[in-house]
Structure formats: C-alpha cells, structure tokens
Amino acid sequence: MAVEVRVPSLLRGLVGGVKSIQTSGPTIGLALDDIEARFPGFKERVIDPNGAIKQFVSIFINGEDVRYIQSLDTPLLDGDQVSILPAVAGG
Amino acid sequence: MRGTVKFKSIVDAIGHTPLVELRSYSPRAGVQVFAKLEGHNPTGSLKDRIAKFMIDKAEREGLLTEDKVILEPTSGNTGISLAMIAHVKGYRMKVVMPENVSPERVDMLRLFGAEIVFSSGEKGTNGSIEVAQKMASEDAHYFMPYQYGNQANPQAHYETTAQEIIDDLPGIDTFVAGLGTGGTLMGVGRRFKEHNPEIKVMAAVPHPGELIFGLRNLDEGFIPPIVDLDLLDGRIVVESENAFKCTRELTEREGIFAGVSSGAVMACAKRLASRMEKGSIVALLADGGWKYLSSQLWTRSYGDMEQNTQNMVWW
Numbered sequence: 001m002a003v004e005v006r007v008p009s010l011l012r013g014l015v016g017g018v019k020s021i022q023t024s025g026p027t028i029g030l031a032l033d034d035i036e037a038r039f040p041g042f043k044e045r046v047i048d049p050n051g052a053i054k055q056f057v058s059i060f061i062n063g064e065d066v067r068y069i070q071s072l073d074t075p076l077l078d079g080d081q082v083s084i085l086p087a088v089a090g091g
Numbered sequence: 092m093r094g095t096v097k098f099k100s101i102v103d104a105i106g107h108t109p110l111v112e113l114r115s116y117s118p119r120a121g122v123q124v125f126a127k128l129e130g131h132n133p134t135g136s137l138k139d140r141i142a143k144f145m146i147d148k149a150e151r152e153g154l155l156t157e158d159k160v161i162l163e164p165t166s167g168n169t170g171i172s173l174a175m176i177a178h179v180k181g182y183r184m185k186v187v188m189p190e191n192v193s194p195e196r197v198d199m200l201r202l203f204g205a206e207i208v209f210s211s212g213e214k215g216t217n218g219s220i221e222v223a224q225k226m227a228s229e230d231a232h233y234f235m236p237y238q239y240g241n242q243a244n245p246q247a248h249y250e251t252t253a254q255e256i257i258d259d260l261p262g263i264d265t266f267v268a269g270l271g272t273g274g275t276l277m278g279v280g281r282r283f284k285e286h287n288p289e290i291k292v293m294a295a296v297p298h299p300g301e302l303i304f305g306l307r308n309l310d311e312g313f314i315p316p317i318v319d320l321d322l323l324d325g326r327i328v329v330e331s332e333n334a335f336k337c338t339r340e341l342t343e344r345e346g347i348f349a350g351v352s353s354g355a356v357m358a359c360a361k362r363l364a365s366r367m368e369k370g371s372i373v374a375l376l377a378d379g380g381w382k383y384l385s386s387q388l389w390t391r392s393y394g395d396m397e398q399n400t401q402n403m404v405w406w
Contacts, residue, residue: 010309045309056312058296058326063362065326083328086312088299089216090271090352090406091138091169091238 001025005035005082015039028059028082029072046084047072056087102176105132105139106251110259110373115344116361121369124360127256130349130379134168134175134199137252137377141274142172144247145236146180155234160185162233164223166216166271166404167196168378169238174203185233187223189215189404195382215299215404216271217313238272239315248278256373257286264370267359269352269377270294270326271406273318279375280322291324295359297352298330300401327362329355331400335388337361342380342389350378351388352406377406 001024007015015021021039023031036043048054052071059066060083066074076082098104108131116124129137149155160183163173170186177184184205188196191212200207208226210219220239227235238244252275256263266283268275280292314320329337331351338354341347353376360374380389386403387396 008309054310056314057309058328060328063328065328067320068323068325083298084309085299085328086309087314088297089220089239089313089315090166090269090297090404091216091274 001078025076123371135379136168138168138172140247141244144243148243159234164219174205178203187219244274245278253279253282265291265372267293268375294326295355348380349376
C-alpha cells in the first residue's frame with residue numbers, strides 16, 4: 001500500500017528537502033510512526049506530548065481534516081494523499 | 092402616491108443578499124445546491140455585515156470616538172468594509188494588509204480614504220495580525236475592532252446571514268463557507284444548530300501553498316479566538332488551482348461572478364453534493380469577482396497564471 005505525504009516547506013529540512021515522502025497505513029497515526037522511524041524529530045512537530053494533533057496543525061487526507069473523521073485512527077487507503085498544514089487566517 | 096424609501100444611507104443597504112439555486116450543480120434528483128451571493132453587499136463582500144456590527148458595538152460601548160483612528164489587520168475585504176463605513180461616518184481608518192494581495196484591494200481601500208500599512212507577504216494575514224497588534228499596543232489613539240476576536244463578527248452572521256438563509260430555505264441540510272476569521276461559520280453555525288441540530292456546518296480552507304515560508308514553524312499557525320472548532324462538522328482544504336478552476340466554472344455554468352474563495356467553497360459543495368442521496372446545500376459565496384479581474388483567472392489558463400498566483404493571498 002502506498003500513501004503520499006506532502007511535506008510542508010517548514011518540515012522539509014527534516015526529510016532531506018523533498019516535497020513528498022511515501023509511507024503506508026493502516027492509519028494516519030501509524031503512518032506518522034513510520035515516518036518518525038525514518039526521519040527522527042518529524043512526529044514531535046505535528047503531535048503534542050499528549051499524543052494529540054497539535055492545536056495549530058491540521059492533517060488532511062485527500063483534502064479532509066482528520067479531526068472530523070477518526071483523528072489519528074483514521075484509516076489510510078492505497079493512493080491516499082496526506083497534507084500537513086499550519087492554520088492560516090483570512091479576512 | 093408616495094413610496095417608502097427603505098435606506099437612509101448605504102450602510103443601511105447591507106445584507107439581504109439573494110439565495111440562488113444552482114441547477115447545474117445538482118448531481119441527482121432530490122439534491123439541490125444554492126448559493127448565497129454576498130458580493131451583492133455595498134462594497135462587494137460579506138464583510139460589510141461584520142464591519143457594521145463591530146462599529147455599531149464600539150460606538151455603543153464608547154470605545155470608538157471621534158479622536159480615534161480605526162486600525163484593523165485584514166487580507167482586504169474587512170478593511171474595505173470598515174473603510175467605507177468609516178468614510179460615511181467620518182472616522183479615520185488604517186489597515187494592515189499583506190503586501191501580496193490583488194491590486195484592486197489596494198485601490199478600493201484608497202478610494203475610501205484608508206491608509207495602508209503593508210506587512211510581509213511571506214507571513215500572509217497571520218503577519219498582518221502581529222503587526223497590527225503591536226501598533227495598537229503602542230498607541231492608544233488606535234481603536235482596533237479585531238475581527239478575529241470580536242464577538243460582533245459572528246453575531247452579525249448569527250443575526251443576519253443565518254436568519255436570511257433560514258427565512259429562504261428552512262429545510263437546509265448542509266452549509267459550507269470559507270474559514271478566514273471563522274466569523275461566518277461560527278455565527279451561522281450557531282444559529283443553524285439552534286434551528287436544526289442536524290444541519291451540517293462545513294468549512295473550506297485555502298491551501299497556503301508555498302505562502303508560509305515566513306513562519307518559522309508549524310506552531311506559528313493561528314486559530315482566531317472566536318473559533319470553536321467543535322462547532323464544525325468537517326473541514327476541507329482546497330488548492331489554489333482548484334479554487335480558480337471552480338471560480339471560473341461557476342461563471343461559465345451559472346453566470347455567477349464571484350471571488351476566488353467562492354471557487355473553493357464550490358469545490359467543497361460539489362464534493363458534499365456528490366455524497367448526498369437527497370437534501371439541500373447552501374454555499375456561501377463571500378465576495379464578487381470584481382477584485383480578482385487583474386488575476387485574469389477568467390481569461391487565461393491556470394498554467395499561464397501559476398507563477399503569479401502561488402505567492403498571493405487570495406482570501
């Protein structure tokens with residue numbers, strides 16, 4: 001199973017400068033563990049010490065915020081695309 | 092016979108925008124998509140509603156007096172609305188705005204007499220907020236409505252936008268709007284949940300693309316204090332390319348000329364409609380297309396525009 005994680009510019013230094021990395025599921029939480037094993041320090045930028053997604057960070061699977069699905073237990077399917085983004089204001 | 096003129100000033104003409112069915116967006120019989128056309132407000136965006144509420148409240152509470160200068164961080168629309176009302180009422184107005192917004196926003200602010208302080212484009216609107224907060228803390232002559240933390244912002248949508256939609260379409264099932272300050276989604280969302288707790292409230296958010304270089308880390312993201320994320324039922328991120336495509340498609344299919352964030356909202360509405368068996372969706376289109384003509388989004392292919400669009404603040 002292949003899942004593409006698009007790495008925001010702010011985190012590219014941790015993954016060798018690339019814009020996207022491949023991972024696999026079966027959930028977004030386990031995918032982050034897989035990325036952490038290969039690129040130490042990645043997970044703590046996205047997940048807080050209590051194991052929740054950081055307040056000002058959102059994880060989207062195919063454009064949909066996982067907070068409103070099953071959070072870190074949201075399952076990943078082959079071909080899914082994951083984006084990690086900071087909250088930005090408009091208005 | 093004498094008529095009755097309803098509006099004593101342009102400020103009284105804010106709101107009561109049309110709700111229009113978008114027949115070509117119905118994916119199947121029984122699913123209807125509607126658009127609330129906020130571009131019909133006096134300055135061309137929904138922000139007229141909150142500007143009026145914030146200024147009225149500040150005047151009532153004695154926070155805004157003749158000697159004050161109104162100061163507001165904005166990506167454009169709120170500044171334009173505040174500047175129009177300030178102009179009509181005789182207040183001085185200053186906005187802090189990212190340097191990389193469409194030129195029409197700059198022109199409109201200036202025509203209403205506002206002074207503009209440009210903030211770093213790399214930090215987007217988050218950067219404008221930082222600059223304005225610092226300015227306000229250092230000079231007591233400023234009155235900052237602060238749309239991101241002012242309850243008059245959601246209140247405007249609670250009392251007007253939401254009520255207008257309920258009056259037109261009491262059976263609404265799903266509402267989708269862009270998340271900028273969160274004022275629309277919070278105000279409309281609260282009113283809708285009182286009307287019918289089953290109504291789904293969905294947020295469209297812009298993909299910041301490469302625009303966030305100016306942030307040092309992800310923790311510098313900003314969630315406006317008025318936002319309660321638990322009130323939402325979902326959040327969908329839309330990339331600039333898709334937002335532009337859907338903005339243009341809306342004009343081609345329905346003759347509706349709306350801004351870039353409206354394209355993003357339509358992208359979400361289409362996705363949500365495709366999943367529905369039956370029901371109705373209201374897409375809130377925050378502004379008209381006028382302020383985006385210089386982008387040439389209606390006349391050029393996205394490939395030709397891409398260089399210029401990636402580094403711009405669109406909502």
